[in-house]
Amino acid sequence: MELIFIRHGQGEHTTNLPESLQLGHPSLTVQGRLQAENLKSTLPLTREDILIVSPTLRTLQTASIWSENIECNKVVHPLAAPRIFPTRLAAKTLPCDELLDLERVQDEFPSFVPVPNLASSLWSTGINVLPDNEFNLLIEDFIDFCRSFQRKKIYIVTHDGTITSYRQNISGQQLTREDFLQETERFHLVVE
Template identity: 80%
Template sequence: MELIFIRHGQGEHTLNLPESLHMDNPSLTIQGRGQAKNLRSSLPLAAGDVLIVSPTFRTLQTALIWSENIECNRWVHPMVAPRIFPTRLAATTLPCDELLDFERLQDEFPTFAPAPNLTSSLWVTGINVLCEDEFTLLAEEFIDFCRSFQRERIYIVTHDGTITSYRQQISGQQLTREDFLLETEYFHLVVE
């Protein structure tokens, strides 16, 4: 199975650092919307494809724009929510990385289904500050969730630290922040 991790388009929280990191639920910028639209030609989706998205506004916007008019399977999963990389003890989640609550998710993104059978705490806290051991266990469960679709390829719209965490976990390579993808760049990982 091939997992294709895509970083979301440019978000408003990146425009006036570090102050903008304290925005709640930042949207895509105009440039970010254009980047998401460009995914249609650089990484076209087809009917029946599986698209898994982080429960943040900017990732859901990216996925919605990219998948417009495509009858694909759209899921939201907290195991691809924002993640600090590298992990730091005593780190806290910034407002820009807080997860959307269920009500807003359902109201604004009704074509995306929440992943089933997860603990409610994961929907609240996400994976941002999980220790490596806990992340490793949950990452295996997430990969099993991906396998359950029995597809050759799964598309995942997520965040730079999350992508790098999965890349390191799956490949066994030691990575750094220098390995972060740019907006709407993508990375293929093969999982046996």
């Protein structure tokens, strides 16, 4: 199975660093919307595709623009949420990385279905500051969830630190922040 991780389009939280990291639930910028629109031609979706999305505004906006008028399977999953990379002891989630509550997801993005039967703590706090040993235990759960669709490829719209965390764990390579993807770039990971 191929997991295709796509970083969200440019968000407002990246436009005036470090102050903009204090924005709660940042939206896509105009540039970010254009980047998401460009995904339609560079990585076209079909109704057969599976799209898993982080429960943040910028990722849901990216996925919504990209999948506009495509009735593929669209799922919101907290194991695709923002993650600090590398992890740091005593780190705190920044306002820009707080998750949307389920009610807002369902109100604003009704075609995206939240994954049922997960611990409520994952929906409220996500994976951002989980210690590596706890996060590593959840990776197999996420891969099993992806396998449950029985498709050859799964698209995951997420964040730079999350992508790098999954890449490092699955590949066994030591990665750094230098390995972060740019907006709407993608990384393919094959898992057995």
